[in-house]
Amino acid sequence: MSITEAYERISKSKINFSDNRQDFNIQSCVRDYDTNNFTGLFDHNETMLFSNIYPYVEGRALLADELYNLLKMIGEDTQHGQTPEGTSSSVEANGLTTDMALLQKFLIFTNALIIPSVISKKDKFMAKIMEEIFDQDLSNQFKNGCFRCGSKDLLETDCPRCKRRCFVCRECLKMGEARSCTPLFLFSKEQNLQLKIKISPEASFGQNKLESMPKGKLDYDYKSDDLLENLPHLDFDLTPAQKEAYDMASEFLDREEKKALIFALCGGGKTEAVYGAVKKIIKKGGKVLFATPRRDLTRELSHRLEKAFPGIRINTFYGGFKNKLSDGEFVVSTTHQLYRFYRAFDLVILDEADAFPYRGSNNLPLLLGRSLKKDAKLIYISATPEKSLLKETKKKTAYLITIPARFHKKPAPLPKLIKVSKKGMEGNNGKFSKKITSFIDKNLDLNKPMLVFVPTINLAEETSRRLEKYLRKQNYLKKQEHLSNDADNSIASIVSFSHSKDPKRDEKLIEFTNGKIKILVSTTILERGITLEGVRVLVLFSNHDVFDDRALVQMAGRSGRTGADPYGEVIFAGEYITKAMKRARKLIDRLNKEALKKGFIEE
Structure with missing residues (x-):
């Protein structure tokens, strides 16, 4: 059975916009026309209008209602932009939502694939x-x-x-x-599924890839050397480790491998390493997606990329974000938003590929593959990559790029593995093991902030309260001459907890960053995305199942990240030493040794 036969079998779906309830059969798109020749089907105004609108829908997967709303949004957007000669801007763009004959022509013109959802x-x-x-x-x-x-x-x-x-x-x-x-509309220049009807090159985006189409308002000359010559804009110089990765990521685009892994030490500056590859794709007129696991990272990354690539239109997608247009050359989104795209990108960069929600998902890898064009490249970025991906690099089916050093040229702190009894870690009535209290006392004396990781929400709250008891027994406030005796410096304000169900977690993180909170007890919610000068890390109950080697590496990676205090300190405390604890230490040691060998760090 051919693809064409399969498509014809399902091409009798009804298309319905819920706002106006106008149904039509897909086959009615062509029933009034000569199916062997579409020359003359579109007049000049329609050709210009469709050419102008297509960049907004290219590479998108849209439900009928989503297509309806997007066309309305395009109409509003074109009110404030340039208008192709001979069209009436938003009036005709919005006309696609009310004139079914015009919409049918648009679907033929774009060679859209229409299938059941x-x-x-x-x-x-x-x-x-x-x-x-x-x-x-x-x-x-x-x-x-x-x-x-x-x-x-x-x-x-x-x-x-x-x-x-x-x-x-x-x-x-x-x-x-x-x-x-309900139908799903798929728009792509690379559409391989064709109706049995023959569509002339003048009528189909799918067969001529826009080469002979009139240019609309979105045809920016991103290929211009003048625009790209001084990009990216950076406020700092790349480290030698970053520069090596930057060059390798650019070279990867010309290699045979379809996938690359940037294996980066936590705090190694992995984001900037892909800028050269991004520039190269945009210069060729291609399109790039940078996908991240969380909404806050997506917002932050979007702002960073806007500064690094001024003049390049960047679209942002995350839950709750209003503007869903994707007409720019660069898209930044959460991984959950991958369902919006179809054969859209020449390069996809997946940040923190080992993290939730991508890790363990059955759906997201499918959607990631669907978002790629046929000859596209995929770059995974991770400090703790999956074993399967590392195996691919060994088999040479994926290209390995490492960033084994931080900018300050000092080795990452190696975790100290210690055995502590369960009772010694629980600290009932403030009675913790001497191995734990010596770590607490030393760093309080040095005025160093401490992140204490525990495996569960209950333990986060209990450990915080028990540390308060310990500090009261030690008369901590009286020993600290640099603290005043006001209410803001009570023991309760110095020690706190954070977890996913804590409504004040953002507020506490700010207080921890500002130095008001000295000890923050947390679940793995803070294992990523936090950089704080001088922070020390203690992982209690490191033998717990929730602490695999990836989580332990990420938690250890919070320490030693700043130039003012590059060495840090990390302790993994468990009832016994697990394989995960050993693997985490080994991985950090491996990157330190590689960095030393290449001259990226000083002993």
């Missing part, structure tokens, strides 16, 4: 389409599921749209309703 049973025709869309063999695992997000979690319900019982994707409910009766 959800399939509810194993179907050889659907399976063929599914494999093509996600670019891999799914015959043994995908008997039903959602074309939009890749989830298999379906629910059969009474449907207000088709007035029958049909299937809805549970995973998509919070992002828009994907049902077996």
Whole structure:
């Protein structure tokens, strides 16, 4: 069975915009025209309008309602931008949401692929389409599921749209309703699935890749050497380790491998290492995605990239962000937002590939693959990469790039592994093991902030209270001449806790950063994304299952990050020494030795 036959089998879906309830059959897009020749189908105004709108939808996967809302947003956006000669800007762009004949022409013009959002049973025709869309063999695992997000979690319900019982994707409910009766629109210059009808080069983006189309307002000359010559803009010089990685990431784009791994020491400055590759793709007229695991990182990264690449239009996607246009050359998004894209990017950079939500997800790797163009490149960035990815680098199927040193040219602190009884770590009535209290006392005397990691929420709160008791017994406040005796410097304000369910965690993190809180007891919620001068790290109950080698490396990576205090101190305390504790120490030691060998750090 060919792809064309499979597509024809499913090309009878009804398209419905919920706002105006106008249904039409996909086949009606062509029923009034000569299916062997589309020359003359589009007049000059339509050609200019469609050319102008297409960059907004290119590389997108959209439900009908999402397409409707996006077209409305495009109309509003073009009110404030340049208007192609012969068009009436937002009036005609918005006209696509009310004029079904115009919309049908647009779908033909863009060679859009239109498929059901959800399939509810194993179907050889659907399976063929599914494999093509996600670019891999799914015959043994995908008997039903959602074309939009890749989830298999379906629910059969009474449907207000088709007035029958049909299937809805549970995973998509919070992002828009994907049902077996509603279509999904896929827009791509690389569209391989073709209708049996023959479309002339003048009419189809999918077959001529825009080469002969009129230029709309979004055809920025990003290929210009004048624009890119002085990019990226940096407020600092790259370290030798960063510069090596920067050059290797740029060279990777010309290598045979499709994937690369940037294996970076925590605090090694991994983000800047991809800037050369980004510049190279944009110079060629390509498109880049930088995906991160969390919303706060996405916002921060977007601001950094805007400063580094002035003049390049950057679009940002994360939950709750209002503007969903993707007409820029650079997209920054959370990994959860990957469901929005289809064959969109020439380069995808996946930051913290070992972290939630990407790690352990069945859906996100599928969506990541779907977002890539056929010949695209993929760069994973991680301080604690998956074993499977490291094996690929050894087999030379993935290109390995390391950043083994921090900017201050000092080795990362090696964790000290110690055995402590459970009772000694619990600290009932403030009675902690001497190994623990000596660490606490020394760093309080040195006025060094301490991050104490524990495996559970209950332990975070209990350990915080027990440390308070210990400090009271030690008359800590009276010993600290640099502290006043006001209420703000009570023991309770010096020691605190943080975890995912703590409503004041952001406020406490600010107080910890400002030096008001001296000891912050935390779950793994703070294992990433925090840099604080002079911080010392103590991991209690390091033998707990929640502390695998990746988590331990990340927690150790909080210490020794600043030039003012580059050495830091890290202790892993457990009832016994686990393999994970040993592996974490070994990994840090490996990068230190590599950095020393290459001359990136001083002994």
